[in-house]
Amino acid sequence: MESNILPFEIKDCSILSIATGKHALNTKELFTQLLNIDTDSIYYHFWGKLLRTSFSTPEFNNDFAQWIAEQIHDKALAEKLSVLQPQDFGSIDDLRQELLDIIQNSLEQNTVLMYTNAQEPFYFLKLGMVVFSTTKIVNEPRGFLDAIDELSYGSLYFHFIDARRRTPNHRDDFSNWIALFDGYEELVDMIINIDPFFLPLSKLKEKISKIFNMYFK
Amino acid sequence: MLSELESIVGISxxxxxxxxxxxxxxxKIVHINSTKIGGGVAELLTNILPLKHELGLDATWEIVVGQSDFYKCTKMFHNLLQGVKNQIVPDTLLKVYEQTNEENAQRLYDLLNEADFVFIHDPQPAALIKFFPNRKGKWIWRCHIDISRPNRQVWKFLKQFVIHYDASIFSLVDFARSLPNPQYIIAPSINPLSDKNKDLNKEDIEKVYTEFNIDPSRPVLLQVSRFDRFKDPIGVISAYKLVKKSIPSIQLILAGGSADDDPEGSIVLEETLTAANSDKDIHVLSLPPDANITINALQRAADIVIQKSTKEGFGLTVTESLWKSKPVIGGNTGGIRLQVIDNYNGFLVNTPEGAALRIKQLLSDDDLFKRLKRKGREFVKDNFLITRHVREYLTLLVILEQSRATVVL
Incomplete structure (x- = not known):
């Protein structure tokens, strides 16, 4: 079986932010916009932060929670939104429903905050992406030992983050490909257990590299 | 150029x-704006075109030309789109605007009609599209100014042209308007290898002290900007005067030039000189458009750089100064907010009083001063260099060519 496994082709990507033209000035408006906003925009506001440079680790790990905390000053709602992780949901629409439930619940309990206006609106954005081949390939799992260190952040984003919305099992491309080989269950588990949601890409790369080094050396 | 840039940004x-x-x-890629000399857009294109050529791309740059009424009209557009109130653009000027665009369309017809991609920069040439009903390529309107709160009359007038573009680009999401075409967010950039930003030797920097009679032993504040009311040179002088009360040794340089498409520059320069009131420590320098090395040296010679704009599309002088490891005190507006992070690489201020406070704070706290200096260059490297800018333009072109938001090549 293993001889039939195609090599892993490393791809890279270049991304762009696209305005959706939609924005919210308060929690009620955020709720209303979330009812119909493009799923690509929800995806962007959960994962897009990884591709933006920031000086410090934001207090909350998605744009909705960060805006609620900074602009609406509703820390309780921000904490509830912050705990959501896209990979825990079957689809972005499921994630949308959870976002809506949490916000609606908060609006019902705290009507004063419903119309507290932000100084800076929440602008809904989405991602434009061009994916291209790097011509680099990995023929067997051990090949990642060197390949990971040479990965650009675009490649890392594409294979480790974006893969979660492309693959049927919502997992990264590395573990899915290695799982095709017999005898690498432990390595696959180690990769699956990396939670990319709290790490900038630089640290994520270090962490993945460390796992391959630990496993093969 | 590519190999030199690689040594700065890395091979990836x-x-x-x-x-x-x-x-x-x-x-065939064509860029159109209204001047080749002076101002941020001309500078950006001067940097971007050679890089595109080195990448083997067929990119050219043309300008629209007009008579004084055309520039008067487009300057009014510029002011009104950025929030000046209580003015109306007369119909006669709007007609001149359309007529000038039509004349330029006739002059550039073959080139633009056959081009695969046409970038139209800012409002001046925005109406060109009306005269190309059978255009072959994709047209992109690139708006460099802050139109977050535009004058309704001017925006309504311009929108009739802008809606026909295949895409629009804004520097900040805050500036994006409700349009039927996709709106991409792409921040401008600087070229670290240009005369304006390349490393200088000590002698080049010291030369500006002598040339402009500046005392190197005393603190120097600098604002580099066109003489434009939105850049608030008068507000900078007010801040300087407040600082001067407690730090009498302070010196201020207001350095700027003019742009061919800006008829108000000389008036604002006069207003600035009047406000300076012959203070020997205020140096108002009207520099020629090619004084790039002088500006580079001034930015390196300054202790603190100010960009106290009240409206700012982006503010390339902020990027330039951060690249030279200078703390920046910037107006809390537009693109400056994208670059100056409070208490990290500078301070954002809303008033001359706020600027004065931060200048005094920086000049009296050495540790703070050193900390802010360190962060700016790295931030620019990660976010605002020409390589990121051109990559995003090329990404956009591939996306437009394929008519999909996600393209797999």
Missing amino acids: EIDHLVKLSRFLQGK
Whole structure:
């Protein structure tokens, strides 16, 4: 079986932010916009932060929670939104429903905050992406030992983050490909257990590299 | 140029440019704006075109030309779109605007009608599209100014042209308007290898002290900007005067030039000189458009750089100064907010009083001063260099060519 496994082709990507033209000035408006906003925009506001440079680790790990905390000053709602992780949901629409439930619940309990206006609106954005081949390939799992260190952040984003919305099992491309080989269950588990949601890409790369080094050396 | 840039940004960023440009070989790309000399847009295009050429792309740059009424009209557009109130553009000027665009359309017809991609920069040439009903390529309106709260009359007038573009680009999401075409967010950039930003030797820097009679032993504040009311040179002088009360040794340089498409520059320069009131420590320098090395040296000679704009599309002088490891005190507006992070690489201020407070704070707290200096260059490297800018332009062109938001090549 293993001889039939195609090599892993490393791809890279270049991304762009696209305005959706939609924005919210308060929690009620955020709720209303979330009812119909493009799923690509929800995806962007959960994962897009990884591709933006920031000086410090934001207090909350998605744009909705960060805006609620900074602009609406509703820390309780921000904490509830912050705990959501896209990979825990079957689809972005499921994630949308959870976002809506949490916000609606908060609006019902705290009507004063419903119309507290932000100084800076929440602008809904989405991602434009061009994916291209790097011509680099990995023929067997051990090949990642060197390949990971040479990965650009675009490649890392594409294979480790974006893969979660492309693959049927919502997992990264590395573990899915290695799982095709017999005898690498432990390595696959180690990769699956990396939670990319709290790490900038630089640290994520270090962490993945460390796992391959630990496993093969 | 590519190999020199690679030594700054790394091979991966250059590799992206090479790969993306492969898919655009043979495509004709044309940029149009209203001046080749002076102002941020001309500077950006001066930097971007050679890089595109080195990537093997067929890119050219043309300008629209007009008579004084055309520039008077477009300056009014500029002011009104950025929030000046209580003015109306007379119909006669709007007619001149359309007529000038029509004349330029006739002059540039073959080039633009056959181009694969046309970038139209800012409002001045925005109406060109009306005269190309059978255009072959994709047209992109690139708005460099802050139109977050535009005058309704002017925006309504311009919108009739802008809606026909295939895409629009804004520097900040805050500036994006409700339009039927996709709106991309792409921040401008600087070229670290240009005369304005390249490393200078000590002698080049010291030369400006002598040339402009500046005392190197005393603190120097600098604002580099066109003489434009939105840049608030008078507000900078007010801040300087407040600082002067407690730090009498302070010196201020207001350095700027003019742009061919800005008829108000000389008036604002006069207003600035009047406000300076012959203070020997205020140096108002009207520099020629090619004084790039002088500006570079002034930015390196300054202790603190100010960009106290009240409206600012982006503010390339902020990027330039951060690249030279200078703390920046910037107006809390537009693109400056994207670059100056409070208490990290500078301070954002809303008033001359706020600027004065931060100048005094920086000049009296050495540790704070050193800390803010350190962060600016790295931030620019990660976010605002020409390689990121061109990569995003090329990404946009591939996306437009394929008519999909996600393209797999």
